[in-house]
Amino acid sequence: MNEREMPVLARYFDREFKVETVKILPGQYYAADRELMIVTVLGSCVSACLWDADRGIGGMNHFMLPGYGSANAAPVAEEDLARVGIYAMELLINQLLKLGASRGRLVAKVFGGGSVLGGMKHLDVGRHNGDFVLDFLREERIPVAAIDLYDDCARKVHFFTSTGKVMVKKLRTLSNDTLAKREKEYVERLGELAHAGDVEIFRERR
DSSP states (O other), X not given: OOGXXXXXXXXXXXXXXXXXXXXXXXXXXXXXXXXXXXXXXXXXXXXXXXXXXXXXXXXXXXXXXXXXXXXXXXXXXXXXXXXXXXXXXXXHHHHHHHTTOOGGGEEEEEEEOOOOSHHHHHXXXXXXXXHHHHHHHHHTTOOEEEEEEXXXXXXXXXXXXXXXXXXXXXXXXXXXXXXXXXXXXXXXXXXXXXXXXXXXXXXXXX
């Protein structure tokens, strides 16, 4: 799959940065081997930005749950795979490799995992998401060049795929109704999973 064959996501030309831009939502990811900006807004979710500096290839994901490790865990529907950390990381890495990146040259920058709603503070899923991505990158020996995780704020992340540059704007007030609704639905979804099976950080058995 090359970039042209990837799912069609929201695209626009950003007049401020003067660059073609792709916006990703929870459960989505994108990668490019050319100049492009990828944008997302994070609450308790996490995004990993991966970049091969030698080839100028980069990509970003946006996942909602850390992963599954229990035999009694809830099954993951195919359309929800990229919402789960372990799959979101694998899908992004595989796409970068298909575009010509080298796994050994990948560098990561990770963002999100905020505690932005009362329900999320109780479940602390943002911290689980952040801990998961750091554990995953450590186990896969992918160096982390920048970290902005946890805290009690939402974030808007801009990632430039050809240079690896990231700009983060912290949103101290959750004024975005769509994000607030998404976070509340997220809490309800976690409640469903808790009845179906354990929700925990996935650790690959080697």
